[in-house]
Amino acid sequence: MTDHTSPALTTALAYHDAWTSKDLEKAMTYIADDIVCDAPAGRIEGASAYRAFLAPFAQTLLSTKMIAAFGDEETALVMYDTESIPVPSAPGAECVTVKNGKITYSRFLFDRAPFQAAAQAAS
DSSP states (O other): OOOTTOHHHHHHHHHHHHHHTTOHHHHHTTEEEEEEEEETTEEEESHHHHHHHHHHHHHHEEEEEEEEEEEOSSEEEEEEEEEESSOSOEEEEEEEEEETTEEEEEEEEEOOHHHHHHHHHHO
């Protein structure tokens, strides 16, 4: 379910479409220079660090399926499932704050268990 009347959701979905299409240049146009992202591995600060965090996974991505997306004036939440080279299914969610068309904050959650299982199976 999506509500395209939300300015924050419009930005979040455009960003999601860009990075899941492996177009990091376009995806980064939606990211503020001073973004702060809280991810499972810890806090990421700044657009360069955020790109370095996102790029390796984006390159292994095979497909995504949107589960739900909601938003209001400044906040959007997208939840999706990903299929990547290492794992066939790994759900993720991003709750973002958007100001002036740029994502300034992201709370990025994903299930680490499938990746840990794949790493153990490869060892």
